Amino acid sequence: MKIIIIHSIVLLLSIALCSATTIIVDPAGKTKTITAGIRQASTGDTVRVTAGTYREGNIIISKSLVLQGEGKPVVDGEFKTEIFTIDARHVTITGFVIRNSGMSSVKDLAGIGSIGMDFITIRRNEFINTFFGVHLANSNYSVVEQNTFRGELRGEIETGNGIHLWQCSNSAIRDNYIAGHRDGIYFEFVTRSVVNGNVSENNHRYGLHFMFSHDDEYHDNTFRNNGAGVAVMYTRNVKMINNIFEKNWGNSAYGLLLKDINDSEVSHNRFVQNTIGIYMEGTSRTTFVRNLFQRNGYAIRLQASCDSNDFRENNFMSNTFDMATNGTLVLNTIDKNYWDKYEGYDLNRDGIGDVPFRPVNLYAMIVERVPTAVLLWRSFLVFLIDRAERVFPAVTPENLKDNYPSMKAYDLHPTT
Amino acid sequence: MTRVIKYVFYDILRTRFILLYTLFLLLCTIAMFQLDSDTGKVILSLMNIVLMVVPLISIVFSTIHFYNSYEFIELMLAQPVDRKVIFLGEYFAVAFSLSLSILAGVGIPMMLYGADASGFTLLYAGVMLTLVFVSLAFLSSVLTRDKAKAIGVALLFWFYFSLIYDGLLLWITYTFMDYPLERLTLTLISFNPIDMARILMLLQLDISALMGFTGAFYKNFFGSSTGMIFSTAVLFAWIVMPVVIAARVFNRKDL
Incomplete structure (x- = not known):
């Protein structure tokens, strides 16, 4: 009973303390700039910014605030500075149009940047021509959702990444649209995070670039027509589920590049x-x-440096x-897939072809x-030539074969 | 000229072979569409027919037809008609009927089952190849008086373009693989009408593979309007040149 009373007192106190006020920024009103709004606010307040164009250079948010745009206010960096720099925990930024950040080859100037701050939420903003869109470093428990990022002016060298996370954990990147950046989404040393529902297309390099990022999951994303597709490297325990990799064309473009994945x-x-489709190198113990x-x-393209991978129940159409490799040693299993080029028979009618498929x-x-x-x-x-080789394999690796090829294509309903 | 074409065309129809050929194509196409629901795969199988069977039938049928109508030609030559008119009349009638067979035999089922751009490219390739190989057949026919020999030459043409030439090309690319071969292969390819037709189909079916480094070169070339004009021009050259040569030989020939 005592505990409950104490708890309720604490609760009441905290509610009283958190009775946040709302500050309104309006170009025609009393508080004309976002910077002034932030100065007036105290921790836990909401700064509501009404429609208009704000040119204030670099806006530093040094308190835990909710920064809320109404009617899509435009914040313009005039190609000079970083636009929002978050320098506090628990900051939320929603509903802005953030455009024209500065560009630098020394600093990673971003639409919204933050170093070392946790619990940041960036929601429903529009980023236009920012160098980096969102740049978070050393920041945990962040959420970036429902934003759009469009880089329109710049080439590969002059643009940064759409969403760039460096050394973060427990973050979520959800339902964003990214186009025209260097890498759509960039993860380095990011752990226990989720990337889902994003569309990343027409970026100069990778749709998603993923390095040293363990225990992550990305699902239901679409990566289309990016310069080099998607790269996942030097990572273990990552789940890639229900994504679409489409039209990544070019000599070094891969739907999915896997390098040193376990x-x-x-x-x-x-x-x-x-x-x-998939290019894999040094990949082991991974299931497809x-x-x-x-x-x-x-x-x-399965390089000979891959081992103990399992390809099961995939449809090749x-x-x-269907497959290429660079050696004769095969340490992977590729059984029970459906291959539309398979020409064998199934005498006992169990749905599995009686002769292996190479x-x-x-x-x-x-x-x-x-x-x-x-x-x-x-x-x-x-x-x-191919026929002759199929009958007497001389050049192609003898052991690379599907011993139980399926006679029928699998019914691959998207999972929910 | 139109009257000659008309007579020859009716004559061809009377032999029924052309109807059988149409029926064969029709059955093949329908069967493939029935067997497989994936249009891409159907087009692929049809492509093999178009690249192999169509040139073979065209060239053999045309050669045989030319010799079978030798008496008719001789009869016509006794009339006050220009030799060229008779010869070209024969050519157009045969080419027209064989092209019609393809359009009906492959085109109609394709319309019924629904086809995309690759289907139309296939039809285009088929008609062009028919015209080319009828040309070659007429050339081989006027080269010799002996029917068996002419059929032999015709078959050799077919064998050369569909198999031997590719073998040589593969050998060249393999031997000189350390050199940049893009332009060379492009030139060599245009010396073989079957390869030209095949490349047009590759651009439809294997576009993803062609987007690799060297592939992109061909893709950019054949995918552009210059490439389209180039490939059409080359195929036209393959149609016109043998016929022109054959017509000249025929003009001077002592029948």
Whole structure:
């Protein structure tokens, strides 16, 4: 009973203390600038900014505040400075149009930047032509959601990343739209975080760039037409689920580039029309389940440095080459997938083909050595060579085969 | 000229072969659409037919037809008609009927089952290849008096363009792989009409693979309007040149 009373007193006290006031910033009113609004506010207050254009240089938020834009107020950095710098914990910024930040090759100037502050929420803002969109370093428990980022003016060198997180944990990046930046979303040393529901397209380099970021999960995102696709590197225990990787075209563009990844999961994703669906190097103990590979140049390029990976129940449809590799040693299992190029039979009618399928095609290996030879693909001669190789494998790795190929395509409903 | 074309065309229809050919294409196309629901895969299988069977049938049928209508040609030459008119009349009639077979046999089912841009490219490639190989057949026909020999030459043409040439090309790319070969292969490819048609299809079906480094070169070339004009011009050259040469030989020939 005593405890309850004490608790209620504490609760009441805290409510009394938190009775936040609201300060209104209005170009025509008493408080004309956001900076002035922040100066008047005390911890826990709400600063409501009404419609208008604010050109105040760098705005430093040094108190725990809610900064709320109403009617999309525009905050313009005039290509000179960082726009919002958050220098306090528990800051929320919503509803702004943040545009034209400065650019620097020394400092990472951002639309909203923060170093070392936790519990930051950035919601429903529009970032236009910012160098970095959101730049968080050393910041935990942050949320970046429902923002749009459009970089329109700059090339690869002159633009930063859309959402850049460095050494953060327990953060959530949700439902954002990012286009025209260097990397759409950039994660380095970010742990236990979730990236979901984002659309990242037409960025100069990677749609999502992921390094040294363990125990993360990204799901239901779309990465389309980025300069080099998506790269996940030097990471363990990352879950990639239900994403769409689409139209990443070019010599070094990959739907998904995996480099030194361990103990991870890639499932229910769709890889459509990429030059290379998945390129993997030094990847081990990772499962690839129920993904769709459709109309890619190469569905998977499995380098010989990968081991103990498991490919199961994936659909391979209308790819030019299903698989390519650079060695003969195979330490991965690729059983029970559906391959539209499979021509075997199923006498006992258990839905599993009776002869193994070899996904590595001889001509894929020739093209690997002589890229020009791609021009002869699908000619009758190449068809004959491939046939001969299928019957007596001499060049293609003998052990790289699906021992239980499915006769029917798997029904891959998107998971919810 | 139109009257000659008309007579020859009716004559071809009377042999029923052309109807069988149309029926064959029709059945093949329908069967493929029935067997597979994925349009891309259907187009792929059809492509094999268009690149292999269509040139073969075109060239053999045209050669045989030319020899079978030798008497008709001789009869016509006794009339006050220009030799060129008779020869070109024969050519146009044969080319027209074979192209019609493709358009009907492949085109109609494609319309019914629904096809995209790749389907139309396939039809285009098929018609162009038909015209090219009818040309080549007429050339081989006027080169010799002997029917068997002419069919032999025709088959050799087909064999050369569909198999031997690609073998040589592959050998060249493999041998000289340390050199930049993009332009060379591009030039060599245009010396083979079947390869030209195949590249047009590759651009539709394997666009993702072609987007690699060297592939992008071809993609940029053939995907651009210059490339389209170039490939069409090359195919046209392949149609016109053999026919012109054959017509000249025919003009001077002692029948």
